[in-house]
Amino acid sequence: MRLTVLAFDGVFDTGLTVLLDTFSTANELAVAQGIERPLFDVKLVGVRPQIRTAIGLAATVEAAASVRRPDWVIVPALNAKQPDRLVDALGRPDVVEGLAQLHTWHADGVGMAGACIGTFLLAEAGLLDGREATTTWSLAPLFRRRYPDVRLDDSRMVIASERVITAGAMMGHLDLALWLVRQASPQMAALVARFMLIDRRSSQARYIIPDHLAHADPLIERFERWARDNLASGFSLQEAASALAVSTRTLQRRTEAVLGKSPLAFFQDMRVERAQHLVSIGQDLEKIAGEVGYADSATLRTLLRRRLGRGVRELRTELRS
Template sequence: MQIAMVAVDGIFDSGLSALLDVLGTANAVRLQGEEAPPFTVTVVGADTEVRTGNGLTVATVPAEELPHRPDLLLMPATGFKTPDEVLAAVRSPANAWALELSARLAEAGTPVGAACTGTFFLAEAGALDHLRATTSWWLGPFFRSRYPKVVLDESRTLVQDGQATTAGAAFAHIDLALWVVRRHSPELADTVARYLLIGDRPSQAAFAVPTLLAQADPMMTAFERWVRARLADPPPLAEAARELGVSERTLQRTAQAVLGMTPLDFVQEVRLDQATFLLRTTSLSAEAIATRVGYRNVGTLRALVRRKRGTTLDALRQGGSGAD
């Protein structure tokens, strides 16, 4: 299988290496009698080398010299963290070739994949229009506002829709690489996962910080502060809208547009965030913590943690995030 891996200056070192390491491991541990072809990866750049975000030099094949149409295009993340930095990289004339290549291959029906900030390149190229996708959770509001044609679900670690597959933050590159292997051999993917001790992380929700998400919009920032100040006894949302100087409908619409969730869903995320903080930093009982975050019955909090985080209060207290 011929894979073209796009590399631009400032590429995220771990993202690039994770993709290469997982695919390389798959080639190394191929099962006896495995019929799926090995993975041949060509790192493609604007010229013959790129510099990673940490200053390492990586040899690349110039895009114009790519000898064949690849079976798959992968776009690792850049090392940039803020929306302005990510957008500057995506719109840089020096990276126009990456957008052109992504758009051309996607239009021709070539499967494409990206992780973390690399998803912005596919979205900018139009390769994700009208498809479901995910990205780094902290860039969700910015992504949603810039690419309204993309159906964003940043709660997921991996989303596959049509010929496009996107992965979430940073080390979700591993999930993307395993998806590539699994498309051709589920048995080989399981073997690679065992060799590399790769676990299952179906959701980014446990790592999303409500305060950071809300900072994408002044109204949501004010709403987040309003919620936190009234966690123990939250009044109706109509009161929040009134104090923020907007209609309840405007509050609903803004939350959906910026955060991809209803105001009530966001309130639950803030409650879970605070409950997790209290579990890990205090000796308060689960019952006392439930009361502090606005639940009269600890069972309600337990059910919410199980549904939203896929884990338990005890696991959160111990610092874990996986179900037990």
């Protein structure tokens, strides 16, 4: 499989190296298993002769336009974690030139893949319009505003939409690389995962910090504060809207636009986050249930397992280790 990794100045070092190391490991293990040729022919390319990573390492790259037609082009993240920095980066001349090259490859039937902020570059090129996609959860509000034609589901780790693949935040590069290894050989993907200690993570939902997302919008920030003050009372859309001096329709519409979910779903996220914290400090489960608005601990146990994929005992064991 021919893979082309398109990197720009300021690339997120860990994302880039995770991609390259995963494919290198797969090739080494393939040789050790008696496979005559490496599974992957990987080219690191750019629109300039050299790139400098976010921490200042220089790398010579091949010219993107001159490489042999790849099977897949992979776009790692730029290290621009704040919305204003990312918007500025998307307008850089080298990035604009790279987006044009992505169009050329896509028109030629080449598969497109991006992880974390790399998904913004695919969306900026218009390659995600009308498709399901994921991205780094921390910048999902910006993604929704900037690319309304993309069907974003930031709870998922990897989304395959025909020949376009997107992956979630930062270490989502690892999930993306393993997905591509799996296309070449499911058996080798399992072996690579064991050697590199990679867990299967179908969702990034349990990593999301509701408070961080709330700061993307003034109304949502006020709603978040109201919700934290009312976790024990239970949720009422009418009461929330009245407290914020807006209509229920406005609150519903704004949370959907910024967060991609209903006010109730966001309220539930905060319940889970609060309950998880209280579990971590060893509080009694019945007391925790009361503090987050549940009549009994059985309901809370079910919610935590459904949302986090782990029960209370597992959570306490994790947090002690």
